[in-house]
Amino acid sequence: MAPGQRPLLHRILATLVAAYLPLVPQLATAKSCTMPLWACAKAGYWGGGLAAALLQRLGRDSGALLQEATDQGHANVWLSLSAAPAEVYEALGPTDELLGFSADSLLRMRVEDMGPQACSNVLLACSRLRYSRGDLLHHLTACLAAQPPAANHQAFANGLYALGELCEDCGHTPQPQDLRRLAAGVVGLLQAPQCSVSRGGYTAQAVSNMLLGCSKLGYSDPALLHPLAAAAGQAAGRMNEQALANSLYALGVLGCKDPAYAPAVQCLAAEVQQRLQQQPDVFIPQALSNILYALALLGCKDSAYAPAVQCLAAEVQKRLQRQPGAFKPQGLSNVLYALALLQPECGRQWSAVVELLAVECKQHSFAGFSAQGVSNSAWALEKLGYRSDQGLFAAAVVAAARPDMMRAFTAQGLSNLWLALARARHRPVAALLEGTIEASELLRTQATGQGCANMLWSLATLGAMYNRRLVDVLVKRLWELLPKRGELNGQDMANSLWALAAMGPDALFRYRRFVEQLLREVVGRWNELDPTAVGDGGVPFAPAALVQLWQVQEELAHADGCGELAGILAAAGGAAGSQQGSLLSAMQQVAIEDRGMVDGAMSDFQRQVVTGLGRLQRRQHLSEGVSSIASVSGEQVVEGMVGRVDVVVELAGGRRVALEVDGPWHFLANELHTRDRDGSTQLRDRQLERLFGVGNMVSVPYWEWGQLGRDEGAQEGYLLRLLGLAEDKR
Structure with missing residues (x-):
């Protein structure tokens, strides 16, 4: 409908509503209520009191009239209520009871009574209303998933998208078997010639919405994602800007780094670049930040993506210069995090945009940032070389140290924040240390090996910031993770040992049993490797780690009660079948080379x-x-x-x-x-x-x-x- 025609439509509806309203109390069928309600909602007309009267009639006598409604009639009620503006919705009066009557009626319907469009429409309405009654949502999902392959492809797309929204907003998790059947139906329709994107089946928007739904569900089954990503790549030219951003964002969040996804990612990125060059302002700030964030998560650092990344960074810079405050806190955080991950190839060219982003963060004292946003931003700013403004890190610490913020941190977020502060040589206020100590149970149960090692290193680097209770927790967690292969790499072990050595002889003595186990693990890893490859990619004992181990060895030899521990590294030979010398000789050689580099x-x-x-x-x-x-x-x-x-x-x-x-x-x-x-x-x-x-x-x-x-x-x-x-x- 053309915008100029809406006033005429509303005048016509006002006349009809005036005539229909007196008849509502005597309406005898559900359809007589649901169809006018849907018509008003579709037209955006909420005046005259008709909507409230129709809802009141449907809810009378414990929803008796609703019992005869068809699946589509129920869907019309749900969609109408979900379309009502907030102020109108409040004026309609209590609707929970009416929705409950409708839900009870829907639950009594069999699969054959429920069409795919009605199922998906009610799921969409539930997502908009944040209606999280589990039995209804499971029933609707099961009915939708049970539809034959020839079912309406748009219904499948809407259903998958709605389930993603419900998962993110309400914490609803579909039954795995229903989700698998729904995914199989989507794949079948994608592969059907009459329903392919190129043949007028799934719309570009539907493909993007399904990818977004999968990302919110955390559903990463390649059987669905591969064809869905391929469809997104084919439809890139027909997507609007938000759909482009959502598609890339979903692929990034789902970790689609496999080479099989590369053609789709390249098509989407190329389309983004082309539109930026043709009409830069066409992307809203949130879309720009989400695209950059996605490309970073997908590891798009090679030359094929450089033009798109440069266009995005330049556009972010222009927006910030022209309109400070255009980016919301989450957007600022995502852009910073993305630029840090996309280093080092283009990092030197980003100093201007990084400066603007830092100013935005500092001016607002990180207000509105999530705990992860504060952590990611501080980590990224340090990674991007922005260390001179200690006031920025002070503002991040103040924001992070608030009790409500400390409770929202993940173990990884805390570790990253401390790592950023240590690398920037910023000693935080005591409140952050106290809050981190209060989060000891979180760290003890959820911290990764790398997270613990980085936090130990950070506390030691910041000098007197380490706390015995906190170090106890980190060491205990590392002790638990040490036997699990893959939890700690060589650098993690070297960082942990170096941190305890830097904390002083008392720390080495207090944790000597853990130090002994860590040293023996280092020796075991060394003996399993080909030492001729030391320092190469993928080998955990890079030169930096060997230098740290040499410093640890020197400390062990002089710490009371730790003399025998110094013999563990000293006694380590070369790897089996290799002419390479001992671990100790390798440590000494790297230390000598380190001196020579000066x-x-x-x-x-x-x-x-x-x-x-x-x-x-x-x-x-x-x-x-x-x-x-x-x-x-x-x-x-x-x-x-x-x-x-x-x-x-x-x-x-x-x-x-x-x-x-x-x-x-x-x-x-x-x-x-x-x-x-x-x-x-x-x-x-x-x-x-x-x-x-x-x-x-x-x-x-x-x-x-x-x-x-x-x-x-x-x-x-x-x-x-x-x-x-x-x-x-x-």
């Missing part, structure tokens, strides 16, 4: 300190004929250390001092002007103090050096005091 390079800050020490040495020689500093060596390789020591100073009496020049990365980014170093730096300091002796390891925080300015005398005085060669009169 190649003697000095930062400008480090060079200033070395220059100041050399100048101090020369000045003492000139003025006193002898210097308290015998030698100064920058970038010194020291046996037992991973990486080079920034400066080794040998004093006149033979005393050697390790001097570390600590830039911002050694400190927590939101607590820069304190002496609280991150866990990695604390571990380094302990190892240096063991190698050089107590009191022979010192550091120069960058802000203390910066306060000295270019005053050479002040710099030399500072270095003398630092080395214990002059009285500290500050």
Whole structure:
């Protein structure tokens, strides 16, 4: 109907309603009520009091009139009520009792009494009304699934879509056998020539709706998804923009990464790109975010998808510049998460859009974000290199630490949030730690091996943030998961061991039984592998993990009660049938290579300190004929250390001092002007103090050096005091 004709239609209906309304109390058939009700709903006309009068007549005498209604008559009632605007629906009065009468009548109908269209229409109405009476929904689904293959294909499509909506909104789960039969019916119709998308059977919208329904049901049976995805690819050019977005989103959520889905995904992505190039504004913000999110979940990182991804990112940027606030919180989170997953190929070109997204998140203090949205956004922003604005991470922490938000977190969400904070070197407020501790039962029962390992690593990296009760929970969970193959990879084990080592000797001693089991698992995995492939894709003991294990080995050798544990890695041989050396030798070799990678390079800050020490040495020689500093060596390789020591100073009496020049990365980014170093730096300091002796390891925080300015005398005085060669009169 043309928009201009609606007023005329409503005037005609008003005349008819005025004549029909007095007759309603005496209406003797259900059809006399259901047909006018449906006509008014279809026309969007709710005036004159007719709808309320018809419903009242249908509900009189415990719904006696409804008992004679046909399946389509019942469907008309349900669809009419589901189409009523909210304010009209409230004015209609209580409808639950009437719907109950109708549901009872429908439940008494046999399969042969129920047509596919009526079944699907009532299911659609239930989804819109969020009506979750289980026996009715199961009965309707069973009746729809039992229809012969020649049944109306649109009814099958609507039914599958409605079940998805009911699952998402009401938690209704169809009976597996009914869902399988319904899926088989859909497949049969897809494969029937007269019902194929290309022959005018299923509409493009129906295909998209079925994919969306499957995603909300979590139904990922390839027997249905393969032909359904293929149909979506064929229909891409006929889909509207929302259907395109929904189709890709559904495939992404269902994890359709198998190569069999690639042609369909490529067709859909190409269609998105073409429309963006022809008419950029045609996609609403939610559709843009859902498409990007889907492509990320589908792993669309190769060159075939790059143009579409770039178009989407550019369009998001334009929308944010033109209309701040256009994206809802979930959309912002999805875009950030997608861009992070689609790195690194295009990441450098996204700095402008990432900046705009970060501004949106911070300005609104993550208001309206779900727990997962806060976690995903913080994780993505750090992953995208956005670490400089600590206020952003502070806002994320405040939002996450609210009691209602903490209760909504999943174990994975908590782990990802802590990982993001640790990588950004942001120490959160105590409330987040307290809330995480309160979520101990969730972590103990639901955390994955990787989640536990990442959280341990994060707590250790943030220095004093780890809590004994929380670490107990994480270790216990890891202990349970360790025997289950596939739960922990090599990096997870290395992260867990390194975290306990970074927490200090007391942590290694307290959890020594777990550490022993973890070490033996590391050795077992090493012996099963071909060590010639170490560092290759798919092999769990990459160089980073071996470096961590070397640091753990050094700590075990000096932790009270853990000396025998150091022998576990030391005794590990090479893999069977291989000429590769022992695990220990591999760890040592990687540690040596790690030292070599620095190649003697000095930062400008480090060079200033070395220059100041050399100048101090020369000045003492000139003025006193002898210097308290015998030698100064920058970038010194020291046996037992991973990486080079920034400066080794040998004093006149033979005393050697390790001097570390600590830039911002050694400190927590939101607590820069304190002496609280991150866990990695604390571990380094302990190892240096063991190698050089107590009191022979010192550091120069960058802000203390910066306060000295270019005053050479002040710099030399500072270095003398630092080395214990002059009285500290500050």
